[in-house]
Amino acid sequence: MFKIWCTKWVLVLTAMYTMQASAQKLSGKSLHFDGHNDFVQAPHYDALNTGNGDFTYEARIRASARQIHAYPAIVSDRNKSTENGVIVFLVPGEEAWTMGKPWININGKNYPCGECRILTNASVYALAVVRRQDTIKFYINGVLQQSRNVLPGTGKITTTGDVQIGHDQANPSMTYFRGDIAEVRIWNVARTTEEIAAFYNKTIDGNTPGLTGYWRLDEGAGQTVYNSAQNNSSAGTLGASVLLQSDDPLWAKSATVIKK
Numbered sequence: 001m002f003k004i005w006c007t008k009w010v011l012v013l014t015a016m017y018t019m020q021a022s023a024q025k026l027s028g029k030s031l032h033f034d035g036h037n038d039f040v041q042a043p044h045y046d047a048l049n050t051g052n053g054d055f056t057y058e059a060r061i062r063a064s065a066r067q068i069h070a071y072p073a074i075v076s077d078r079n080k081s082t083e084n085g086v087i088v089f090l091v092p093g094e095e096a097w098t099m100g101k102p103w104i105n106i107n108g109k110n111y112p113c114g115e116c117r118i119l120t121n122a123s124v125y126a127l128a129v130v131r132r133q134d135t136i137k138f139y140i141n142g143v144l145q146q147s148r149n150v151l152p153g154t155g156k157i158t159t160t161g162d163v164q165i166g167h168d169q170a171n172p173s174m175t176y177f178r179g180d181i182a183e184v185r186i187w188n189v190a191r192t193t194e195e196i197a198a199f200y201n202k203t204i205d206g207n208t209p210g211l212t213g214y215w216r217l218d219e220g221a222g223q224t225v226y227n228s229a230q231n232n233s234s235a236g237t238l239g240a241s242v243l244l245q246s247d248d249p250l251w252a253k254s255a256t257v258i259k260k
């Protein structure tokens with residue numbers, strides 16, 4: 001009897017250890033942004049300019065419930081001195097309809113997703129924002145939340161500014177993001193509902209047609225974040241350079257990152 005009891009417990013303990021080991025494997029490292037001054041920067045390149053064409057921006061985020069800035073940016077591709085370009089951000093305002101919901105700004109014009117859920121609750125969400133002609137669509141975890149029209153003729157994307165993750169250089173004093181970000185993807189095509197649903201929780205081949213920028217933010221160490229969509233050229237840096245700086249986000253374990 002004692003022997004059977006021991007064997008049972010060995011099996012239970014082995015199973016618990018195995019479960020713990022596999023759980024640890026699933027939690028990779030992603031970047032944590034402090035909400036004060038952390039950001040990632042990557043150089044501009046022409047493939048990011050979609051002109052009047054379609055585009056898709058995606059990212060996986062875990063936004064702190066306590067944001068410090070008024071317009072925490074997830075990803076921004078805008079000029080420093082003008083509002084030309086695109087920023088995907090959250091507005092954790094006091095009004096119920098703005099509280100922690102995703103917005104996109106195209107060339108200075110704001111398009112909030114009033115029908116989206118609140119994202120500033122420290123949970124992991126995969127956000128996708130699609131422009132198809134004059135329609136903007138917001139997706140969370142692969143599910144369409146809202147479809148709305150944009151103003152025709154105001155959306156030509158011709159920025160030369162750097163890509164920033166966790167901050168927007170066109171509005172530098174109000175846009176630091178607090179939380180984790182991973183899987184930042186920029187496309188020069190409108191991804192379909194089926195494609196977004198199929199890949200919001202999976203990594204994507206960097207050579208996928210239409211994928212123009214892809215920073216997985218899963219390196220886990222160092223100052224460089226690679227761009228899988230550009231054969232690892234146009235890599236970004238933690239903060240403004242490869243130097244160790246106070247504006248570098250930190251590598252931390254996060255459920256935002258997808259295991260390859």
Ligand SMILES: [Ca+2]
Pocket residue numbers: 223237238239240241242243244245248
């Ligand atoms: Ca740095």
